[in-house]
Amino acid sequence: MNSEATTGNGADGTPRVSYIGNGSTLRSWLLTKDHKRIALMYLISVSVFFMMGGLYAAAIRLELLTPASDLLETATYNKVFTQHGVLMIFFFLIPSIPAILGNFLLPLMIGAKDLALPRINLLSLYIYWLGGALTLIGLMQGGVDTGWTFYTPYSTTFSNSYVMLVGLGIFINGFSSILTGLNFIVTIHTMRAPGMTWFRMPLFVWAHYATSLVMILGTPVVAITVLLLAIERAAHVGIFDPAIGGDPILFQHLFWFYSHPAVYIMILPGMGVISELISNFSRKKIFGYEFIAFSSIAIAVFGFLVWGHHMFVSGQSIYAGLVFSFLTMVVAVPSAIKMFNWTATMFKGSITFDTPMLYAMGFMGLFLIGGLTGLFLGSVGLTVHLTDTYFVVAHFHYVMVGGQVIAYLGGIHYWWPKMTGRMYSEFWGKISAMLVFIGFNLTFFPQFILGYLGMPRRYAAYPEELQVLNIFSTAGASVLGVGLVMPVVYLTMSLINGKKAEDNPWMHPGLEWRTSSPPPTENFDTPPVVTWEAYEFGEDSGLDIEGARRRHQESVVNA
Amino acid sequence: MSDNHNEGHIGYPGYIGVFAVLVVGTIFTYFSSFWDLDGMFFPGANTLLALLIAFTKMTFVILFFMHVYWNSKLIKLSAVASFFWLAIMFAYTMQDYLTRGSGVFGQ
Amino acid sequence: MSTHADTHEHSHAPGLQHQFDNMQQQEESVSIGMWMFLVQEILFFGGLFTAYLVFRSRYPLAFAEASNHLDAFWGGLNTLVLIVSSLTMALTVFYAQRGNRNMQVIMILLTMFFGTVFLGVKVIEYTDKYNSALVPVHGLNKRIKESDAKHEGEPAKKEGAFVIPLIETRASAAAAADNHKVVPNPRGEFQWHYGQHVFDYAMEKEKSGKPYLTEAERIGYFSNGAFDPDKYRDKIRIFYFIYFVMTGLHALHMIVGLAIMAWLLWMAFRGTFSAEYYAPVEMSGLYWHFVDIVWIFLFPLLYLLGRHFLH
Structure with missing residues (x-):
């Protein structure tokens, strides 16, 4: 990547060295303290895990093509x-x-030289690798069969699979996310550039602040839970085993105290990305900035009060079920606030349909469906019918994949020129965005119906009359798979033959666009001073407004 | 962090004073466990008293040994918030266990 | 070119990292970071306290029974030891702020001394549990063959147990008497042969018409309407499980703390810290005090249950 080694000239006229060009030895990557390099290493590692997880998904969908358990044994x-x-x-x-994205962009967005604790940041990457490696060893040894929730007493007493190794991997990996969250909170508090007040921060940063709160307050609880599970499995003391006086529901309480808020770890950053995309591609100041900012915090806080809605049919008391059901409805309010504000932002905006915006609009539709079906599952009566059916599977895939993965892809496309200095192919980008959207809906919408008809999750076989919908789902999954593989190909290709990106290809006002693409190691040539509000597109923003207008005209004509 | 951060401590006599409070609290906790408060008031009264003393001791340690008294609002908030979240975990777990199988909502 | 970032590193005040503008920003960041770490530590232990709360509220009698066989004297002594170490730690920061190297070193050494004493006492206590078949893990207790157990009635001194109760409870007296009795334990299992004094006491109270057992206990201690010692033992074992996980994790934190202290001692000995730069001392102090606070709660919750029932 020699061409990215220098990115134009710095303020003093000397050639500027980008963070990618600043050292090419393995050592300069593995021992780096640069948040941007760490983010790139995360990008590669996370993509590997994503592809592995995707292969497992493909196996599931292929097995469910036929009613009998024929491709895979149960x-x-x-x-x-x-x-x-x-x-x-x-x-x-x-x-x-x-x-x-958070690692890469958070310091850029608030005008800092790096995260506050760069060595801790590198440590979190190594912990992630260690946890991942242990989990992979566990998978290679033979894997686990408990479901990702590790419910007791099956996981502690009966399962013959590699619960310990995988559990240890998850335990260790948890500290990676704790350290990331800790780092973000410190950075946002102390590293903001002069003039970057709390209410001038991009909403992406607010969303990450809320996410970090959940990471710090929730993750240690699941760590201790997994530890208890491991000791119980090794020593069989009986804390989770009802046969000798223990209580399996306690495991569920402790597990969901983290794992429900963790659901918000998996959606809040996506919401942050979407706030950026919607506002910027509508070229309009976001509607209700404070409401979106505080709704992120509200989701993080309320997220800790609703975990019992995973346990409605587990033997939890009916009174607790009612309380958790009510609080679940309350969480819908801040989510809805975001949806309404995004819609209001797009109203009368000058919208361009670039690839990231296509993903953002896809997010809004899919998250709406995912969120609303969540209310079905949160109501304590209806849940009795829907628990552990494909309705649940469809619901959380609409939120997780339709929310976080779509936002992630949108964000990767949007900031790709900043991260790599290269433009991706807009043509292929749009095609893959459409394929992902269509494939996703075709995969998971039939599952709502399947679930309503009573098809339980986690079974390899099902009655024959449900096969048609399952075939739809598998067909959709193959379209989705193609849509997800395409970005890997054309984004990688763009590194070789992509158009060189300008510093601010979208003509957007965020601080991250006011440095070179890719940025130098210390992020900014001169420490930035912020004098404009967030999402300011007017005269005060210091942007090339004429250039932006011209670009918009061209894109409309092209479309 | 406040401006008088470098002066943020209570001085030598103050430290000894806090220490004395902690020691007295510990000894009092030890001997109070022999009184039958459970029988006199309600089951758990002994533990409640012990926990009240423990909370007092903790407050002294946090405020003076850990200098939170002189620290920024953010630090104070994070100390309070962590216990608030603990309280959430306790309260919402126990609202399940304490309402099982009895009362209006019981089976 | 790879040292591009490093060239900035030490161009300002000593100890200032490249990403910060000034010392104040760095101190503030480190301080917030440390507190966030402590917040996650509190919730880490919080999961265990929740488990404690759930089981204690369901089986208070078994917990009291079990707790009576922890030695509250050693627990109390350890509390005092930790409090003293907290004082010396606070004074370390105090002297670091004044740039007094010698007193810093002395105070760190004292802190390490008391920390080690604490761990020593824990070893004594754990050894006692090992000898008394109270470790809730199969095979981790002292194995006593059938043949060794035949000397019943002989005054076999219990190894590792230094019972110095300030006020003797009926349970500790019974435990002292039990010392003469060697129960065979060929596989090193968890055993409970101290009877059910607390349970009997509660049943006595129940006769006076006041319900004393919780609903969970009415199911959890009985089989076919009769008291079942095995089911009672299972609940006691859960107490010991929680006891070992909590104190074990706490001891682990103490060991980490001692390692930090050793590093701090070296730094202080070299005169690293001054009135301007003492953040590492302060941060280590926060950690040490946090570990102390955990013990302040563990002591009454684990050692002092139901002692009034039995003295």
Whole structure:
């Protein structure tokens, strides 16, 4: 990548060295303290886990093509869906946006030279690798079959799979996310550039602040839970085993105290990305900035009060079920605030349909469906019918994939020129965005119906009359798969033959666009001083407004 | 962090004073466990008293040994918030266990 | 070119990292970072406290029974030891702020001394549990063959147990008497042969018409309407499990703390810290005090249950 080694001239006229060109030895990458390099290493590692998780998903969908359990044995199927969940949740969704885009952009967006604790940042990457390696060893040894939730007493007493290794991997990986969250909070508090007040920060940063709160307050609880599970499995003391006086529901309480808020770790950063995309591609100041900012915090806080809605049919008391059900409805409010504000932002904006914006609009539709079906599942009566059916599977895939993964892809496209200095192919970008959207809906919408008809999750076989919908789902999954593989190809190609990106290809006002593409190691040639509000597109923003207008005209004509 | 950060401590006599409070609290906790407060008031009264003393001791340690008294609002907030989140975890777990199988909502 | 970032590193004040503009920003960042770390530590232990709360509220009698066989004297002594170490730690920061190298070194050494004493006492306590078949893990207790257990009635001194109760409870007296009795334990299992004094006490109270057992206990201690010692033992084992996980994790934190202290000692000995730069001392102090606070709660919650029932 020699051409990226220098990116024009710096303020003093000497050639500027980008962060990519600043050292090319393995050592300069592995021992770097630069948040941008760490983000790139996260990008590669997370993508590897994403592809592995995707292969497991493909195996699941292929097995479900026919009613009988023919491609995979039932025991193998248990392992396949467990590993799909473990890899996707702990090693892809949770670190995806925070550790890649957050790591890369947070200091740039607030005008800092780096994260506040760069060595801790590097440590978190190594912990992630260690946890991932242990989990992979566990998978190679034979894998786990408990489901990603590791419910007791099955996981502690009966399962013959590699619960310990994978559990240890997840335990260790948890500290990676704690350290990332800790670093973000410190950075946002102390590293903002002069003039970058709290309410001038991009909403991406607010979303990451809320995410970091969840990471710090929730993750240690799941760490201790997994530790208790491991001791119980090794020593069989009985804390989770009802046969000798223990309580399996306690495990669920402790597990969901983290794992429900973790669902918000998996959506809040996506919401942050979408706030950026919607506002910038509508070329309009975001509607209700404060409401979106505080709704992120509200989601993070309320997210800790609703975990019992995963346990409605587990033997939890009915009173607790009612309380958790009510609080679940309350969480819908801040989410809805965001949706309304995004819609209002687009109203009368000058919208361009570049690839990131296509993803953003896809997000809004899919998250709406995912969120609303969440209310079905949050109501304590209806849940009795829907628990552990494909309705649940469809719901959380609409939120996780339709939300976080779509936002992640949109964000990767949007900031790709900044990260690599190269433009991706807009043509292929649009095609893959459409394929992902169509394929996704075709995959998961039939699952709502399947779930409503009573098809339970986590079974390799199903009644024959459900086959048509399952075929739809598998067909959609192959379209989705193509749509997800395409970006890998054309984004990689863009590194070789992509058009060289300008510093600010979108003509957007964020601080990250006011440095070179890719940025130098210390991010800015001169420490920035912020004098404009967030998402300021007017005269005060110091942007090339004429140039932006011209570009907009061209894109409209091209379309 | 406040401007008088470097002066943020209570001085030698102050430290000894806090230490004395902690020692007295510990000894009092030890001997109070022999009184039958459970029988006199309600089950758990002994533990409640012990926990009240422990909270007092903790407050002294946090405020003076850990210098939170002189620290920024953010640090104070994070100390309070962590215990608030603990309280959430305790309260919402126990609202399940304490309402099982009895009362209006019981089976 | 690879040293591009490094050239900035030490161009300002000593100890100032490249990403910060000035010392104040750095100190503030490090301080917030440390507090965020402590917040996650609090929730880390919080999961265990939740487990404690759930089981304690369900089986208070078994917990009291089990707790009576922890030695509250050693627990209390350890609390005092930790408090003294907290004082010396606070004074370390105090002297670091004044740039007094010699007193810093002395105070760090004292802190390490008391930390080691604490761990020593824990070893004594754990050894006692090992000898008394109270470790809740199969095979991790002292193995006593059937043949060795035949000397019943002989005054076999219990190894490692230094029972110095300030006020003797009925349970500790019974435990002292039990010392003469060697129960065979060929596989090193968890065993409970101290009876059910607390349970009997509660049943006595129940006769006076006041319900004393919780609903969980009415199910959890009985089989076919009769008291079942095995089911009672299972609940006691859960107490010991929680006891070992909590104190074990706490001891682990103490060991990490001692390692930090050793590093701090070396730094202080070299005269690194001054009135301008003492953040590492302060941060280590925060950690040490946090570990102390955890113990302040562990002591009454683990050692002092139901002692009033039995003295």
